[in-house]
Amino acid sequence: MRATPEGVPVLPPLLDRFSRKFSGPLLDRIDLAVSVQPVAVETWSCETRGESSAAVRRRVEACREVQEARHAVRGSRTNGTVRSGTAELLRELTPEAATFLTRAAERLSLSGRAIGKACRVARTIADLAGERRVTPPHAAEALQYRLSGFGAKGDST
Numbered sequence: 001m002r003a004t005p006e007g008v009p010v011l012p013p014l015l016d017r018f019s020r021k022f023s024g025p026l027l028d029r030i031d032l033a034v035s036v037q038p039v040a041v042e043t044w045s046c047e048t049r050g051e052s053s054a055a056v057r058r059r060v061e062a063c064r065e066v067q068e069a070r071h072a073v074r075g076s077r078t079n080g081t082v083r084s085g086t087a088e089l090l091r092e093l094t095p096e097a098a099t100f101l102t103r104a105a106e107r108l109s110l111s112g113r114a115i116g117k118a119c120r121v122a123r124t125i126a127d128l129a130g131e132r133r134v135t136p137p138h139a140a141e142a143l144q145y146r147l148s149g150f151g152a153k154g155d156s157t
Contacts, residue, residue, distance in 0.1 A: 031080065031117055031120070031121060031145075032121065032145045033145060033146065034145065059128060060128070062130075063124070063127040063128050064077075064078065066127050067079055067124075067127060078124075079120045079121075079123045079124045079127070080120055080124070082120070084116075085116075086112045086113075086115050086116045086119070089115075089116050089119035089120065089123075090102070090115070090119060092119065092123060092134065093119065093122065093123075093133075093134040093139065094133050094134060094135050094136075096135065096136050097122065097134050097135050097136045097138065097139045100136040100139050100140065101115065101118060101119065101122070101139045101143070102115075104139075104140075104143055105118075108143075114146065117146075118139065118142045118143055118146065119134075119139075119142075121142035121145060122134045122138040122139045122141070122142035123138075125138045125141050125142060126138045
């Protein structure tokens with residue numbers, strides 16, 4: 001994808017036309033969008049390694065156990081499946097994180113569904129980090145995973 005000198009992505013005409021066919025409410029149902037850049041061949045063979053798959057698996061399993069224990073009384077298993085209103089989800093964040101997310105929602109014109117998704121994702125990020133409370137950095141990271149720049153012009157995406 002090309003970008004302007006300021007770093008703003010520029011969609012090729014065909015992709016731009018295709019992306020305008022999606023509405024904000026449809027895109028609000030997507031929890032995470034991660035852009036992956038190509039990796040240079042030299043990087044594949046370097047000696048430094050990231051976190052092992054086994055370590056990631058242990059962290060994810062521990063996260064799921066925490067979520068299952070938290071949501072057992074609600075009949076849900078994970079943050080993504082819990083059925084709560086946006087107001088209830090915001091109450092689970094620290095006051096600073098809730099204020100941050102509310103202000104961001106106003107600036108970005110996010111729908112209630114998008115705010116709820118961001119709350120759930122922020123809760124999961126905190127769980128993966130082993131944190132009991134959802135703080136502004138967790139909320140900020142959750143917002144970074146939103147699918148933005150895709151959809152009809154003027155939409156809340």
